[in-house]
Amino acid sequence: MKPTIPKGTRDFSPQEMVKRNYIFDVIKRVFQLYGYLPIETPAMENYSTLMGKYGDEGDKLIFKILNSGDFLSGVDESIINSLESKLLTSKISEKALKYDLTVPFARYVVQHQHQITFPFKRYQIQPVWRADRPQKGRYREFYQCDADVIGSNSLINEIELVQLIDDVFTNLNLPVIIKINNRKILSGIAEMIGEKDKTILITVAIDKLDKIGIDGVNKELQENGLSDIAIEKLQPLINFSGNTLEKINFLKDLLKNSLIGLKGIEELETIFTKFKLPVNVQGRGGIIRLRTSILELDITLARGLNYYTGAIFEVKSNAGTFKSSICGGGRYDDLTGIFGLPNMSGVGISFGADRIYDVLNELNLFPESSNESTKILFVTMGEEEQNYCLPLLAMLRDAGINSEIYPDASAKMKKQMSYADEKNIPFVVIMGSDEIQNNILSLKDMKTGFQEKINIESLIQKLS
RNA sequence: GUGGCCAUAGUUCAGUUGGUUAGAAUAUCGGUUUGUGGUACCGAGGGUCGUGGGUUCGAGCCCCAUUGGCCACCCCA
Numbered sequence A: 001m002k003p004t005i006p007k008g009t010r011d012f013s014p015q016e017m018v019k020r021n022y023i024f025d026v027i028k029r030v031f032q033l034y035g036y037l038p039i040e041t042p043a044m045e046n047y048s049t050l051m052g053k054y055g056d057e058g059d060k061l062i063f064k065i066l067n068s069g070d071f072l073s074g075v076d077e078s079i080i081n082s083l084e085s086k087l088l089t090s091k092i093s094e095k096a097l098k099y100d101l102t103v104p105f106a107r108y109v110v111q112h113q114h115q116i117t118f119p120f121k122r123y124q125i126q127p128v129w130r131a132d133r134p135q136k137g138r139y140r141e142f143y144q145c146d147a148d149v150i151g152s153n154s155l156i157n158e159i160e161l162v163q164l165i166d167d168v169f170t171n172l173n174l175p176v177i178i179k180i181n182n183r184k185i186l187s188g189i190a191e192m193i194g195e196k197d198k199t200i201l202i203t204v205a206i207d208k209l210d211k212i213g214i215d216g217v218n219k220e221l222q223e224n225g226l227s228d229i230a231i232e233k234l235q236p237l238i239n240f241s242g243n244t245l246e247k248i249n250f251l252k253d254l255l256k257n258s259l260i261g262l263k264g265i266e267e268l269e270t271i272f273t274k275f276k277l278p279v280n281v282q283g284r285g286g287i288i289r290l291r292t293s294i295l296e297l298d299i300t301l302a303r304g305l306n307y308y309t310g311a312i313f314e315v316k317s318n319a320g321t322f323k324s325s326i327c328g329g330g331r332y333d334d335l336t337g338i339f340g341l342p343n344m345s346g347v348g349i350s351f352g353a354d355r356i357y358d359v360l361n362e363l364n365l366f367p368e369s370s371n372e373s374t375k376i377l378f379v380t381m382g383e384e385e386q387n388y389c390l391p392l393l394a395m396l397r398d399a400g401i402n403s404e405i406y407p408d409a410s411a412k413m414k415k416q417m418s419y420a421d422e423k424n425i426p427f428v429v430i431m432g433s434d435e436i437q438n439n440i441l442s443l444k445d446m447k448t449g450f451q452e453k454i455n456i457e458s459l460i461q462k463l464s
Numbered sequence B: 001g002u003g004g005c006c007a008u009a010g011u012u013c014a015g016u017u018g019g020u021u022a023g024a025a026u027a028u029c030g031g032u033u034u035g036u037g038g039u040a041c042c043g044a045g046g047g048u049c050g051u052g053g054g055u056u057c058g059a060g061c062c063c064c065a066u067u068g069g070c071c072a073c074c075c076c077a
Helices: A014-033 A053-058 A079-081 A085-092 A100-112 A156-171 A185-192 A198-206 A208-224 A228-239 A244-254 A259-275 A353-362 A381-398 A413-422 A433-438 A456-463
Strands: A044-046 A095-097 A120-129 A141-150 A176-181 A294-297 A313-316 A323-331 A346-352 A376-380 A403-405 A425-429 A440-443 A451-454
Touching: A014 A141, A014 A156, A014 A353, A014 A456, A044 A085, A044 A208, A079 A313, A095 A120, A100 A141, A141 A156, A141 A353, A156 A176, A156 A185, A156 A259, A156 A313, A156 A323, A156 A346, A156 A353, A176 A185, A176 A259, A185 A198, A185 A244, A185 A259, A198 A208, A198 A228, A208 A228, A244 A259, A244 A294, A259 A294, A259 A313, A323 A440, A346 A353, A376 A413, A381 A403, A381 A425, A381 A433, A381 A456, A413 A425, A425 A433, A440 A456, A451 A456
Parallel strands: A176 A294, A376 A403, A376 A425
Antiparallel strands: A044 A095, A120 A141, A141 A346, A176 A313, A313 A323, A323 A346, A425 A440, A440 A451
């Protein structure tokens, strides 16, 4: 039998894990800097917890887990014979792999509300699963790194999240564009053209503007049942271009009759005012300057997830060829309401660790240093020497020096030396009868080839 | 869910209009070298050519089906 793993999943080698951990460490460190605390939730959630939270498309992409045992027993025969898979699925599958970290987080908040102090800031770094067709930058199992704050309406949270994103990518040496928009504006637009119930359809179509062009967008709107009048009213928006200030002024005028639209603009303005207006005055007048990222208002940014209601974010690399989003998020006003805790607004962002890995890899942005784990290897001539080395090894480890001994006493020296070479171990100690007799160590520097006699105390000092 | 490309050693790939025993590089193991790795030289093992059918005297190569992978759309981290 040929060993394989399921489509869209991957194994990670030690070399890859070193790089992956580098990303996780940077993100985790920044999360902690901003006061977020870690939680974890199970790999699987109840089927009913996840269904209906991500839109129709999302529902299809949730991995369902078959009930244990005889899963067909107790299912009404008429359902089985009906051949309606959707109905049958709900009967034979009570669990599903989690699709993102936000919905399980909302469930967590509701379930543990009495032991949580609000506003609650949590971070969470865990794998999620999506039954998508895999392709470049798209995996069926991947890690999300989420930071969310729930129980606070303040726009300070949005502003801090933008800073946090900037910090993470600055620390990773990756220049990015942070795109921001507001669902309230999108609702306002839909309201303005008299198609309020089609908000998502409209925004998804507009989102594709730079891909399929104005004609493509209009065609899609038409196919989705939008009236010609409504489409006509949308044209100024689709055609508009300008800088942030011009965009905001334009929207203010366009949405002057939409309460919700104006609210969205006001929110955006608050955020942009914090970042955009006179720069170079950090620490004065409450103005913040981003370190390396570009913050951009993108009125075509929509995002597919159903639960967003306010600000929405999306981050793309500003270098390299990889153009999918590597980070996304937004505000959700009532995600906990479904689980019985209304009026609990939250906002958060999610870093796609695997995509960030792909980008950093392409651009060669991983730091070089971190791929030597063992500092020193004991090469021995036989069992007697091995035994002699064990206490010395213990001393090195007590001193916090990563060290190992080649386990096979009969292995030839060439074999042991190659092992050190391949594992990138910078030093070896060679132990034979001479060394034991003279109570000394032969230390070889693998890079220079230089060899010296040294005692254990000096060795510890040298490597500490 | 829709479309395109691909499948030969552990890995990356050659393989002529269909013709004898399917090759290379790399990796692995052994040797040159019984206390010295990276370089070099020599050697060895390793393949149901994804799977099943068909055409043919003869198929890695042609045809059909099927499975798997990659890529694009949809959507998304």
